[in-house]
Amino acid sequence: MTSQGLRASLEGIRAAKTALTDKTLSQHKLAIALGITRQPVSKFFAGEPVSRSCFVQICQHLGLSWQKIAGLPEDRISELTATSHGNNRDLNILVQEIRQKRQDKIQDQCGNLQILDIAQAIPLVDIYTIVYVLEKITSQRWLEMGDLLKEFCFESGFKRLEKDQISQKLSGLEAVLLYSKLMILGKPGSGKTTFLKYLAVECNKGKLQPNLVAIFISLKDFAEDFKDNSDFSLLKYISQEFLSCGIEAESTLSLLIEGKMLILLDGLDEVQMDEVNEINKEIRRFCQTYYKNKFVISCRIAAQKYKFPGFTEIEIADFDMQQAEVFVKNWFVAVAHESRENGEAIGNLFIHQLNLPENKQLRELAVTPILLHLICLFFQEKSEFTFKPAKLYEQALNILLSRWDEMKGIQRHSVDCNLNLANTKKLLAQIAAITFEQGNYFFDEEIIQPLIVQYLTKDNEYCHGSSKLLNQQFQDSAKLMKLLEVDHGVLVERSQEIYSFSHLALQEYLTAKNIVLNHQYQSINQLVNHITDKRWKNVFLLTVSMLPDAEAMLRLMKQKIDFLVAHDQKIQDFLLWLYQKSNSVTTQYKPGAIRAFYIVCVGRSLEVFLKGSNFPQHQVFCHSSSYGLERAMIGNLAFSPELAIDEFLTSTFACAGELEFACNYILNDAIVFDYAHALNIAFDKALNLVVEPKFKQFIHNLKKQLPNAQSNHHKFRKWWIEHGKFWNERFRELLVKYRNICHDWQFSKQQIELLQEYYIANKLLINCLNTANNIKPAIRQDLEERLLLANTKIKK
Template sequence: MAKRSIQVSSQALKHVRQAFARKGWTQEDLAVEVGLRTRQPVGRFLAGKPVERRIFIELCFQLDLNWEEIANPLKGEGAEQIESVRNNGWEIDTLVEQVRSLYRDKIQEQCGTLRLLDIARRVGVDNIYIDVNILEEITSQRWLEISDLVQGFNPDADEFDRFGLSRVRQARVLGLEAVESYPKLMVLGKPGSGKTTFLKYVAIQCNKGEFQGYRIPIFIRLKNFAEDASDEGSFSLVNYISQELSSCGVSAAVVETLLLQGKALILLDGLDEVQHPNSEEVLKQIRRFSQKYYKNQLIISCRVAAQFPRLPGFTEVEIADLNPEQIESFAKKWFVEVGRSSPPEGLATANRFLEKLKRPENKQIRELAVTPILLNLTCLVFAMKGEFPSKRSNLYEQGLDILLVKRDEAKGIKRNEVYRNLSLPHKIKLLTQVAAITFEQGYYFFEQSKIQQLIADYLRTLPDSQSDPETLRLDSEAVLKSIESQYGLLVERARQIYSFSHLTFQEYLTARQFVTSSNPQALEHFVNHVGEKRWREVFLLAAGMLRNADDLLQLMKQKIDAIAASDGKLQELLISINKKTLSVEYIQQPAAIRAFYFSLACAFDHSLASTLSIGPVSFSFPTVPFFPLPLYLCLAQAIDGDVGMDDDFAYALDFFLNRDASGLNHTDALDRAINRVLDCAIDFALALDSDRARELRRSLQQLKAELPNPDKGLQRFKTWWQAQGQTWTELLSAAIVEHNNASYDWQFSNQQKHLLRQYYDANKLLVDCLNSDCEVTPAVRSHIEDTLLLPIAAIGKLNSL
């Protein structure tokens, strides 16, 4: 089809030339502004000769002219439609419906499906989309101090809020509400936060008439626009849109009319994907388009840290991380749609996934699953075996690979390299070094100047690096912004304050730094942190990443024994515990008995013994705080492995952890749970000594009789518990301690109590490493298990055998 041409009317030619003169441009200048490679079309335009229609319109725009007023009258269908609209404004709605009908199938083909990473087939947008929450204040633009960000974030606590690293305390609005509120919207988001999916969903909703059905949705991937325009040598967004609709039989004249009337919903996806130098031209086109066709709705998506000048008239908002309700909604849709299961089967799998995701041992995985791209990975991994991988480092490595490589590869994006010497392996090594240094120093949030200095220190080690301080400063800032925008692994939480996107990634990279170090003393330095609670996950990851964990585990054991050897009273305690253990007749795993007595003596929970075993009974229960009844609830779970999966037991534990009984609402469950707790405590004593078991049974039955019957009134039981619960639990604790012959007044100082807790936690960590999916030889495993919680003298005797 021949391209349509237009020429300036003879009556308007003088007016056109005056407008050109007022600009003070040469013909070459005007050609550059329009994006032409030659000035010939400009000369023909100024001479009143025909030029291509799209060029004619753009030239008029540059000269501040109304092209319809200066052009020779149009002939044909398009002219008749425009004239009809001009004379009968109400007919624009009919024209919109006609164009929507012509364009409906194409927009459905463009936006109706999407490809999830590592999923072979395309997925329907409506079948996987979940409502997006929008932050109206960009997190990186907040004026906050580090002290503001760390409130409630305490990695040294027994159960700290890992999500505190990324928690944003501001109101959220639904995505479609934000679109309705702001006619020109810049939607920012971290990599994989769902920006493209959101724009496609808006387009499909409009296409179906369920959102702004009075407009025509037009979806443009800006990367494609920039590449096509560069190939043709002419950047014009309006012409590109006209070409999009022309394939559906919509003339350029009709497109122009619709745009002037504000009847388009323009969705421009992936501003950050446009490479330099095309980015400047694309921004200029968007600015001009939005100013000329200001009546239309425009939505642009872009990564949150991309370095672009602000577009006038646009409101910037940010896609928020997924909340628990969104994660649940996504998972249920994913396992039905992607899992190719029937809806009942898919929902059943989703419920199993969600139940396991909520477990305490999976909190690191749960922390990752707050963006759609990593939640998709989590669902995919779970779908393979119906379980999360025992070796978590593999999952985290896949997550990093997605953010660093696979996501851009899947979208055909090649990012601009801001620093030519920084290859992908160097970027990973840089991130690993930054993670280890900041984590070891206790920094979870760090000022921009701090992280730039760490980056500059690394850049100095590269070949052909710059030594000039100012050059290094600029290079380090460019690298920081590049890592933030391209990969999202470093995030600006407030103005010039950064953190890793997930604490899990900081921990994983820290572990990687130690296990891949060529320094033979690296592991020896590493184990100095074995008694620090915040290093727990790093040790578990490191053990799983090593080809052989013998050296690490033996160094950990030596360091733990050194902790015990540093205090004489602690050694006395271990000697006493060892003597008691040796006096027990029924014993297959002495370390479990030592752990039990150690817990009683120190008033700790029994989670160390939970990882060991007594006879055929396997221990498996969670860590709980420092007061007695939960201690023995865990004991019940240790004796009866099924208790850990029992709703009654879980409920009772929650109840006793909540002393005011405000959560009590299931009297039958409470009664059954208390009975099981008391019975299991007796069973444990019976396994050690039948005489003590009988004495303990009498004491516990007496205590049980003191409990008011919950069936006779819930409020009565609550009132009694608030008044007497503390005393009752202390009596229960005293009874169990007394009948297990473990009641000693050791009178530990506060410093010794701290040392005991450190020693206990370190042993618990060591046992968890042994029971993880790490590679350890049988001889090393056996030696560590045999010497757990033994005094130094006893260990020396075993070593000498």
């Protein structure tokens, strides 16, 4: 051994030559395989000194012990181990030097992000949001359908932005420190590339793993070079990359042998299908040879079934609300070029609006960074969420199905199936519509495949030019299924072999799209049959917003609504009363809105009388505080004296009902007193507004009959139990006589449920009317005028 390196002994050279022949290699091929020049290899076989790292490398490749080839006696081997400490010091100096040389390259390669629909590259540090990972891969869970359904809640979709239980998550950086071989899985646009770039930048700055040198490799680029040149290898790729920064191959090799690199292999899913096996093999070989280094590979979650030995798999977690907030604030500064102060303010506004109940579908999309970016783009236009959701969903689909790939120059395997973007959407729309109709948010592979076969058979014109596809429908349906999952991430595997759409919002959108694509009486009619099912609300709104002319649909909705209550005489009588009562008040509002107002008033009194029965209170058709229907028609109901009187009187009557319930069923006197107090307040407000002298006098007298609750709770309760029922009846008589309100309708539980459905369906109709495109004023007026009318009045 010399201070410069090691030389092979005569015995060693002989052994090496034999190994070379055994492996059918030449010196030239060996140099290529090692990614080094021919010179050190020739020197090795000539018994001349070569660098220690090169020497070890050659021996390892030939499967020989380097110590033996160098002919080192045992004591020299331990001496060598001792000097390795000194070598370590040298290595660390080398790491620092190389990092410096790599600085510009890393910055150029990883320091900026090319963002969808944004012309300029954005500095990574300005936009980066901390990444969390899950140590349990969702698709590898063995949950049954029932378990998934238990986790699922229609109201919140598969996963909406929420304050997450951080405890289940690990920060991405921690995971990198924890595991030396990491496979990061994630959905399209979930931030895999961004995270790997961030690791490269941070490592090169010395902030992360300061004793390592980072290299970021796009596997798509590598595979392309690999294809052109069969001698190509990861080692060669890295050597060339380092050489371009002025780093000699020998130094590169030393780093690799000593495990001084952080090797980031991005986008395994972006490698073309026919090259995947070769690339997998090369990665495996490379990782095994240079096992001392740290490796991070990224891949789409569904794409990789091959497991690299020794790798730990983790999954990028969806964004939670805190991450979204940081992202959005950074976005408005870095991407929209607002000042920090403005950016934060817009970000706060964004998050506030995103949290409103009506934006729950957007919250579901916002868990995916690329889709959150899209929502920011839409929001930027108007500083509010007033855009048409259907447009956003269409864009989101386009991103997942093609645009995100196109931007990166990736051709997915879809081309094999001859399925273009429009047809992919049609197929997805059919799958969505059928599964949504069946109420299936999760489905087995077996459910989807026949749908795909059916699609291929029925719509074979979509697959023209591919007769092979038609002949092999069954095999190809499996292939298509994978494609929809792997290539696009629109379908995801939630547990082993159980699928769902990536976002419930997209399933709803695609269901609506399917209706619009088959825009026929039958499909609209089928939709309208779901008018009372709140699960379908979004599908209605999305459909109506996409139909070029929604008049027929709105009219059909109106017909179904009227039909709902057409055969119930009591409800028809009630609607007649509603008509008469609403016509009797003088306001400037539309009659339909006034009817909506009074139906809510009735709902309140019903609510009270349902107390004590088993009927859940929240199911009363229009809960006290919601005046949703007339608000949808005329905005907030402004002050109108007549309406205000009836509202306060109804409240008072409702309070009396509450009191009745409390006195009879609640033991605690203090609670009874609270109700009595509420009744007093409501009564005074109503009295203040009433002008009709006789009526005012009567109800004034009625109020005077009430004993003072404050002085003696117990006595008050006793009085009420004895006289309350009668008092309430008297109050009702007065309200009926002087105001024509608070009738005792004596609805059955079924009738109340029906009225509730009727109210919700009407609200949906008005929301659809407000959402539809190009509705002629005359049609709007017609529908509004006929809202909440009894059959006899409609037909007139």
